[in-house]
Amino acid sequence: MRYMILAFRKKMLASACILLAAVTAALSGCAEKELAEISAGEGTGNLKLQVAMPQTKASEEYDALKYSIVRIYSITRGAGDEVTENLVRRYKPASSVPENLYLAAGEYKITVEAGKGTEATFTEKTYYGESTVTLEANKDKTVTVECKVTNVVVKVVFDETVKAAFDEGFRTYVSAAGEFDRTAAEDGTVPTLEYTSDATGFFILPEGVTNLSWGFYGDSSDEAIDAKGESTGVIESPGPGVQYTLTYKYSKDADGFLNMSVQVREYDEVLDDSFVFSPQPTIAGDGFSFDETVAFSGEDISLDIGGVNPLSEISFRTGETTYTVMTGGQPSGIWTGIELSRTDEYNAVLNLKPDFVSSLAAGIHTLDFVVRDNGGGETSATMKVAVKGTVGLSSVDLWMCSGKLSGVVTDPAASGVKFLYRVAENAEGAEPEWGEWTEVPATLQESYLYTAEIEVNAGKEYEMQVSDGVSGDYGIVSAVTEAGVQMPNAGFEEWHQNGDPWYPYAADGTPFWGTGNPGATTLGASYNITTYDESDKRPGTSGNRSARLKTMKPSIIGIGKLAAGNIFVGEFGEVDGMGGTVHMGRKFEFNARPKALRVWYKYTPAGTDKGRIYVCLVNMTNGASYHVVNTNSPGATTFLPDDEFLYTDKNDVSTLEGHIIGYGDLMLETSVTEWTMVEIPITYRDAYMSEKSNVLMVTASASWRGDYFEGEVGSLMYLDDVEFVY
Numbered sequence: 001m002r003y004m005i006l007a008f009r010k011k012m013l014a015s016a017c018i019l020l021a022a023v024t025a026a027l028s029g030c031a032e033k034e035l036a037e038i039s040a041g042e043g044t045g046n047l048k049l050q051v052a053m054p055q056t057k058a059s060e061e062y063d064a065l066k067y068s069i070v071r072i073y074s075i076t077r078g079a080g081d082e083v084t085e086n087l088v089r090r091y092k093p094a095s096s097v098p099e100n101l102y103l104a105a106g107e108y109k110i111t112v113e114a115g116k117g118t119e120a121t122f123t124e125k126t127y128y129g130e131s132t133v134t135l136e137a138n139k140d141k142t143v144t145v146e147c148k149v150t151n152v153v154v155k156v157v158f159d160e161t162v163k164a165a166f167d168e169g170f171r172t173y174v175s176a177a178g179e180f181d182r183t184a185a186e187d188g189t190v191p192t193l194e195y196t197s198d199a200t201g202f203f204i205l206p207e208g209v210t211n212l213s214w215g216f217y218g219d220s221s222d223e224a225i226d227a228k229g230e231s232t233g234v235i236e237s238p239g240p241g242v243q244y245t246l247t248y249k250y251s252k253d254a255d256g257f258l259n260m261s262v263q264v265r266e267y268d269e270v271l272d273d274s275f276v277f278s279p280q281p282t283i284a285g286d287g288f289s290f291d292e293t294v295a296f297s298g299e300d301i302s303l304d305i306g307g308v309n310p311l312s313e314i315s316f317r318t319g320e321t322t323y324t325v326m327t328g329g330q331p332s333g334i335w336t337g338i339e340l341s342r343t344d345e346y347n348a349v350l351n352l353k354p355d356f357v358s359s360l361a362a363g364i365h366t367l368d369f370v371v372r373d374n375g376g377g378e379t380s381a382t383m384k385v386a387v388k389g390t391v392g393l394s395s396v397d398l399w400m401c402s403g404k405l406s407g408v409v410t411d412p413a414a415s416g417v418k419f420l421y422r423v424a425e426n427a428e429g430a431e432p433e434w435g436e437w438t439e440v441p442a443t444l445q446e447s448y449l450y451t452a453e454i455e456v457n458a459g460k461e462y463e464m465q466v467s468d469g470v471s472g473d474y475g476i477v478s479a480v481t482e483a484g485v486q487m488p489n490a491g492f493e494e495w496h497q498n499g500d501p502w503y504p505y506a507a508d509g510t511p512f513w514g515t516g517n518p519g520a521t522t523l524g525a526s527y528n529i530t531t532y533d534e535s536d537k538r539p540g541t542s543g544n545r546s547a548r549l550k551t552m553k554p555s556i557i558g559i560g561k562l563a564a565g566n567i568f569v570g571e572f573g574e575v576d577g578m579g580g581t582v583h584m585g586r587k588f589e590f591n592a593r594p595k596a597l598r599v600w601y602k603y604t605p606a607g608t609d610k611g612r613i614y615v616c617l618v619n620m621t622n623g624a625s626y627h628v629v630n631t632n633s634p635g636a637t638t639f640l641p642d643d644e645f646l647y648t649d650k651n652d653v654s655t656l657e658g659h660i661i662g663y664g665d666l667m668l669e670t671s672v673t674e675w676t677m678v679e680i681p682i683t684y685r686d687a688y689m690s691e692k693s694n695v696l697m698v699t700a701s702a703s704w705r706g707d708y709f710e711g712e713v714g715s716l717m718y719l720d721d722v723e724f725v726y
Contacts, residue, residue, distance in 0.1 A: 062123050062124050062125075064114040064115040064116075064124075064125060064126070064127055065093060065094055065095060065114055066093055067093065067114065067115055067116045067117075068092070068093045068094040068095075068112060068113060068114035068115075069090065069091070069092045069093070069094070069112070069113045069114075070089070070090070070091045070092075070094045070097055070110065070111070070112050071087060071089065071090050071091075071110070071111045071112075072087075072088055072089035072090075072103075072108055072109070072110050073085040073086060073087055073088065073108060073109040073110075073111070074086045074088050074103075074104075074106060074107070074108055075106070075107040075108060075109055075132065077107075085109060088103070088108075094112060094114070103135060104135075105135050105136060106134070106135060107132065107133070107134045107135075108132065108133055108134075108135065109130060109131070109132045109133075110130065110131055110132075110133065110145055111128070111129070111130040111145075112127070112128070112129050112130070112145050112147050113126075113127070113128050114126070114127040114128075114147055115127055117204060118202075118204070119176060119191035119203065119204045119205075119206060120174075120175075120176060120191035120192055120193050120201065120202075120203055120204075121193075121201065121202050122193065122199060122200070122201050122202070124202070125149050125151055125202050126149070126150050126151055126202070126204060127147040127148060127149055127150060128147060128148065128150045129145045129146050129147030129148060130145060131144065131145045131146075148241055149202070149240075149241050150204070150240045150241060151202035151203055151204055151240065151241070152202070152203045152204070152205065152212065152238040152239065152240060152242065152244070153200060153201070153202055153203075153241075153242065153243035153244065154174050154193075154200070154201050154202075154203065154212065154214075154235070154238075154243070154244050154245075154246065155198075155199070155200040155201075155243055155244070155245045155246070156172050156174070156195040156198065156199060156200075156201075156245075156246050156248070157198050157245060157246070157247045157248070158170065158172075158197065158198060158248050159247060159248060159249040159250070161249050161250040162218065162248050162249065162250050164250075165218070165220055165222070165225050165250040166218030166219055166220045166225070166229060166250075167220055167221055168219035168220055168221055169196075169218070169219045170196070170216070170217065170218035170219070170229075171194055171195065171196050171216075171217055171218075172194075172195045172214055172215065172216045172217075172246065172248070173185040173186070173192055173193070173194055173195075173214060173215045173217075174192065174193050174195065174201060174203070174212060174213075174214045174246075175190045175191065175192040175212065175213050175214070175215075176190060176191040176192075176203050176204075176205050176206055176209050176212060177190045177209065177211070177212075177213050178209065178210065178211045178213065178234070179211075179213055179234065180213035180214060180215045180232040180233070180234070182215055182217075185215065191203065191204075191206065200243075203238075205238075210236075210237055211234050211235060211236050211237065211238070212234070212235040212238050212244075213232065213233065213234045213235070214232065214233050214234075214235070214246060215230070215231070215232045216229075216230065216231040216232070216248060217229060217230055218230075225250075280307075280377045280378060280379045281305065281306065281307035281308075281309075281311065281371040281372065281373050281377050281378070281379045282304075282305070282306050282307070282371075282379060283303055283304070283305045283369055283371050283379060283381045284303065284304050285301075285302075285303055285304075285383065286302035286303060286304055286349075287302075290381055290382065290383045292447065293364060293384040293385070293386050293446070293447035293448060294383060294384065294385050294386065295386045295388075295410040295447075295448055296354075296357045296358070296385055296386060296387050296388070296410065297410065298354055298358075299354070300351045300352065300353055300354070301351070301352040301357060301385065302349060302350070302351050302352075303349070303350045303351075303352075303369075303383075304347070304349055305347065305348045305349070305350060305371055306346055306347045306348075307346055307347075307371070307373040307375075307377060308346070308373070308375070308377070309346075309373035309374050309375030309377060310329055310345040310346055310373060310374050311326065311329060311342075311345065311346065311347075311348060311371065311372075311373050311374075312326070312327075312328065312329050312372050312373055312374045313326055313327055313328075313370070313371070313372040314326035314340065314348065314350065314369075314370075314371050314372075315369070315370050316367050316368060316369040316370070317367070317368045318360070318365050318366060318367045318368070319365070323335050323338060325338060325340045325350065326340060326348070329345065329374065335356070336355050336356060336359070337352065337353035337354065337355030337356025337357070337359065338350075338351070338352060338353065338356050339351040339353060352385075357385060357387065358387070360385070360387050361387065361389070361391075362387050362388060362389025362390060362391050362407065362408055362474075362475070363386075363387060363389075363391045363406075363408055363449075364384055364385070364386050364387075364408065364446070364447075364448070364449050365384065365385045365386075365387060366382060366383075366384055367382065367383050367384070367385060368380065368381075368382050369381045369382070369383070384447075386408050386410055386447065386448035386449070387408060388408045388409060388410045388411075388448075388474065389407065389408060389466075389474050389475050390407045390464060390465045390466045390474050390475050390476065390477045391406040391407050391408060391449075391466075391477070392405075392406065392464065392477045392479055393405060393456070393462055393464060393477075393479040394406060396456050396481060397456075398456065398457070398458045398481060398482065398484070398591060398592030398593065398726075399590065399591075399592060399593045399692055400593070400689075400690075401455050401456060401457055401592075401593055402453060402454075402455065402456060403453070403454055403455075403456035403481075404451050404452070404453055404454075405419045405421060405440070405442075405451060405452045405453075405454060405464050405466075406445075406449060406450065406451045407419065407442070407449075407450050407451075407465075407466025407474060408448050408449055408450070408466075409448060409450055409466060409468045409474070410448050411468050411470050411471060413470050414468035414469060414470055415468075415469050415470075416441075416469040417441075417442040417444070417450050417466065417467065417468050417469065418439050418440060418441050418442050418452075418466075418467050418469075419439070419440050419442055419450075419452045419454075419464060419465070419466055419467070420437045420438065420439055420464065420465050420467060421437070421438055421440070421454060421462055421463065421464040421465075422434050422435050422436060422437045422438065422462070422463050423435050423457075423460050423461070423462055424460065424461045424462075424463075425459075425460065425461070432461050434463070438454075440452045440453075440454060442466065450466060456481060457481065457592070457595075457726050458481055458482060458483055458484035458591070458592035458726035459481060459482070459483040459484055459592075459726055460480070460481050460726075461478065461479070461480045461481075462478065462479045462480075462481070463476055463477070463478045464476070464477055464478075464479070465477065481592075482591060482592070483726075484590070484591060484592040484594060484724055484726035485589070485590060485591050485592070485724075486723050486724060487512065487569070487588075487696075487698070487722065487723070487724075488505075488510070488512045489504065489505055489509070489512060489513060490721065490722040490723055491541070491543045491545070491546075491720060491721050491722075492504060492513075492532060492543075492545055492546055492547040492567075492719070492720060493543050493544065493545050494506040494509055495531070495532045495545070496509075499521075500517075500521035500524065500525035500528070501515075501517035501518045501521045501525075501528060502515075502517055502528045502530070502531050502532075503515070503517070504530070504532075504547065504567060511571055512569065512586060513567055513568065513569060514567070514568055514569070514570045514571035514572055514582070514583070515529065515530040515566060515567050515568070515572065516529055516530070516563055516564070516566050516572060516580075516582070516706075517529060517530055517572070518572040518575070518580075519563070519572055519575050519579075519580040520552065520554050520563040521554075522554075522575055523554040523555065523560065524554070527552055527554040527563065529549065529550055529551065529552050529563050529564070529565045529566070530547060530548065530549050530550075530565050530566060530567050531547075531548050532545040532546065532547060532548065533545065533546050533547070533548040533718060536602075536675075536718070538600045538675040538720050538721065539675060541600075541720065541721060543720070543721075545720075546600075546718050546719060546720035547567050547700075547718065547719045547720065548565075548716070548717075548718055549564075549565030549566055549567060549700060549701070549702045549716070549717040549718075549719065550565040550702060550714070550715070550716050550717075551563065551564045551565050551606070551609070551702045551703045551706065551711050551712065551713055551714065551715040551716075552565070552713060553713050560578075561578050561579070561709045562703070562706065562709045562710065562711055562713065563706070564701050564702055564703035564704075564705075564706020564707075564711050564715075565701070565702035565703070565706075565715070565716070565717060566699065566700065566701040566702070566706060567699075567700050567719065568582070568584060568697070568698065568699040568700070569584075569585060569586050569588075569696055569697055569698045569699070570582065570583045570584045570585050570586055570626055570697070571583050573628065576630065576631075576632055577632060578632070579630065579631035579632035579709075580630075580631055580632075581628055581629065581630050581631075582628070582629045582631070582707075583626040583627075583628060584626055584627045584628070584629055584697050584699070585616075585618060585620075585625070585626040585627055585695045585696060585697040586625060586626060586695065586696060587625045587694060587695060587696075588693070588694070588695065588696035589694070590617075590692060590693055592726050593684075593726070594617075594682055594724035594725060594726055595681065595682060595725050595726060596664065596679040596680055596681050596682055596724070596725040597613075597615045597664050597679070597680045597682065597698065597722065597723075597724060597725070598677065598678070598679045598680075598721075598722070598723050598724070598725050599613060599677070599678060599680070599700075599719060599720075599721070599722045599723075600675055600676065600677050600719070600720040600721050601613070601668075601672065601675075601676060601678065601700075601717060601718060601719050601720070602672055602673060602674065602675055602676070602717070602718040603668045603671065603672045603702075603715075603716070603717045603718075604671050604672075604673065604715070604716045604717075605668070605669075605670075605671060605702075605712065605715050606712035606713060606714035606715045606716075607712040608712070609702075609703050609704075609711050609712035609715040610667055610668060610669050610703075610704045611667075611668035611700075611701060611702050611703070611704060611715065611717050612665070612666065612667055612668065612699070612700070612701050612704035613665075613666045613668070613680065613699070613700045613701075613719075614641040614663065614664060614665040614666065614680075614697075614698070614699055615641075615663065615664045615665075615680065615682060615696075615697065615698045615699075616641055616660050616662070616663045616696075616697040616698075617660070617661050617662040617663070617682070617693035617696060617697075618646065618658055618659070618660050618661065618693055618694070618695040618696070618697060619658050619659055619661050619688065619691050619692070619693055619694055619695075620646075620657055620658035620694055620695045621656075621657070621658045621659070622656070622657045622658060624657055624658070624695075625695060626695065627639070627646050627648075627657060627695075627697070628648070629707060631707055631708075631709070634707050634708050635650070636649045636650050636651055637649070637650070638707050638708075641660070641663040641664070641665040642660075642663055642665065642683075643660060644659055644660060644685065645658075645659050645660075646658050646659065646660065658695070659685075659688065660685075661684060661685055661688035661691055661693055662682045662683060662684040662685070662688075662693065663682065663683060664680035664681055664682040664683065665680070666678065666680045667704065668717070675718075675720075679725055698722065700717060700719050701717075702715040702716060702717040703715050
């Protein structure tokens, strides 16, 4: 239930009737116009009216209060039963009733009409309510006006027998007319609703109309049923606020003829969505509306607070802090820059001083207020305050390499608002080396808040400031982005030997890198094709080891196959005859999109051999965590870094495993005898820019066609400090 409560508060009434004649004279003939307010004085009462109405249940978009009228009548009682009513106030809509109404003491009637008054509708209900009240000297008075639906309500229900019989369609028309006329119903000559499914409609009978009429029309593929597809009827003298239910059923009678039965049920006061007007405490801005964002200009921000009953509690919250400024009807708390002044027990002024507002960070701040009175009334309200300055960097997506700069500009003379930003490498323990300032135009997103999208990368430090083209005094803000993830043991410091093979991770560590050693050493420990080296450290390294990859030909009495020195993300699978299986790749979660793969290497090819280092970022859509290469069937299982798709068997497209969303590839064709650093750019396919990789493949091989057992014995590669560049 929703209620309208009209509260009257008396002001110092020395004589309750002094102004009565004057009020009556001043307000005569005012039924069709708004009246000027009467000043408070002796003999007057103060009427407080607040309107609070939720949306009606019939429609989320229809608010009957927008189409409401409140009328206040003075009542004069004469001899016998003689009663005279004079209109003294009229407000349209109800929300326009002023906070203070000064009325002469006496008897009044308040009426409320709400709604569009639509004659036939499924959603736009109409309401009416009235109540009387006597305003006495030196007393408060509260009256409740409950508004109820005034429509005639018609609910139509189609039984399942109707839906089955009239399989080609059916409908019912309900018209505000004494007799049903299908033509008038369909062309809109009379107020009509068409029901094609169970529904509830609302009617207001036009002047001179006392009945509702209806017509049912159904179409059936059965000719016998189709012949009985029409029926009409009348609802005689329907009453407002009463629901009539038409239930349509289809049945055969004992003689085999077809007929239609219609049940009419009458219910009193079935509607449960009458609404309320209630007098809650009020809070309003002094010179501004809560519907707009307030720009802090260095002056006080003042709020007027009032209630029909004495105020008891006032508080507001911004960010994580709640400021309670009144408890038990008295100011409370000591807050810098917040002042509460009581006008009387019903009214107060809350001032947010510059000391308080300027302590807030730059941005748009939300202040949520709660006001309570000692009569149980409560009001919540929200305001936004704009504090100028550079807000900073937000909405960072390091995989999409994007971020948003934001700042608040409150100067009305501002034009050409823009952002300036610069980037530095976030080297731990070192002073940042800043690049040049870059300008980007700003876009106004909402009141006073400007933003701009920029490219943002992992492991960088940013400085930014907003500029309004006028003062420029908006401050510089810095931000550091999260470092991009790196691969474990990418400096190849950790190794252990288990049996004959050497493995590139600690004995108690988690495997990440793999080699072909388990396959090559089946003929002995001397055939470890990949080991560590400590004899030649790369310049500037903090480590002691690097990976040494050498192509060999393990054999017994001259029988064997070439084994390329290699190291890769993944693991050796199993020996299979003269070959084996390799699990290429591992699950890997990126927090940012890498631009390149940086490596340190040396390479000495044997003969015409070539080395290769490549990286693939893969989205394995089949849920696998690696791709299997079988060196006994390389034509079906191997792939090139720039291939788009991965298959378990390339000859069978139904074995699709996923797709390569980004790749980088470096062929080593000449001898490089000194440690050399190189960055291998990663190329991303446009079709997969929105996708994230879930499997990582990185491979280095001293003989690039080693998976085909092709290469030259003696090709040698050293590899160290493999890392992603972001």
